[in-house]
Amino acid sequence: MTRRVIDRPVLVLNRDWQPVAVFDVATAVTTVVREMGWALDPETYQLHDFEGWCAAAPPGAAIIPTPSRGVPAPEIIVLKEYGERPARQASFSRQALYRRDDWRCQYCGARAGEDGLTIDHVMPRSRGGPTSWENCVAACGPCNRAKADRTPGEAGMRLRTRPARPRWTPLLRVPRGQVRPSWANFMV
Numbered sequence: 001m002t003r004r005v006i007d008r009p010v011l012v013l014n015r016d017w018q019p020v021a022v023f024d025v026a027t028a029v030t031t032v033v034r035e036m037g038w039a040l041d042p043e044t045y046q047l048h049d050f051e052g053w054c055a056a057a058p059p060g061a062a063i064i065p066t067p068s069r070g071v072p073a074p075e076i077i078v079l080k081e082y083g084e085r086p087a088r089q090a091s092f093s094r095q096a097l098y099r100r101d102d103w104r105c106q107y108c109g110a111r112a113g114e115d116g117l118t119i120d121h122v123m124p125r126s127r128g129g130p131t132s133w134e135n136c137v138a139a140c141g142p143c144n145r146a147k148a149d150r151t152p153g154e155a156g157m158r159l160r161t162r163p164a165r166p167r168w169t170p171l172l173r174v175p176r177g178q179v180r181p182s183w184a185n186f187m188v
């Protein structure tokens with residue numbers, strides 16, 4: 001990463017440790033200095049106030065050069081308050097799946113509202129297919145019925161995309177290039 005340390009992205013979690021925003025390092029450090037949030041050690045999950053963070057930041061942390069001392073740059077912070085606490089969302093949900101699939105049937109491409117869509121298990125449940133991001137897609141009713149208890153190959157149907165775990169959460173969308181490795185455990 002060639003960007004200046006203070007401009008690098010920091011993942012912001014709310015009190016429930018759900019990602020809600022991305023700040024730059026400068027804003028994130030200010031938040032911690034003002035005691036509005038903690039810096040999170042992504043290895044130990046320990047929360048630190050500013051002094052604690054300066055004393056105990058992970059050895060690999062980038063350093064922000066300041067006139068008085070080097071301040072380690074957090075990659076994740078946790079806010080102490082974030083308005084209303086949003087309901088905890090399951091990492092996998094019907095709504096989230098439909099959103100990942102852009103509300104389109106992944107077989108015929110038809111766009112449907114929530115009422116017109118169903119969840120299709122690519123490897124059928126009856127044959128041990130799990131309910132997971134990798135094995136589920138949005139499908140319209142007719143396609144789901146036509147496929148029945150078969151794989152797409154057996155049914156002569158083609159998936160438009162390969163199902164995968166999305167890189168966003170219901171609360172936050174982060175452009176793919178911005179996701180840092182230390183964020184992985186906090187992104188759905």
Ligand SMILES: [Zn+2]
Nearest residue numbers: 105108140143
């Ligand atoms: Zn369809």
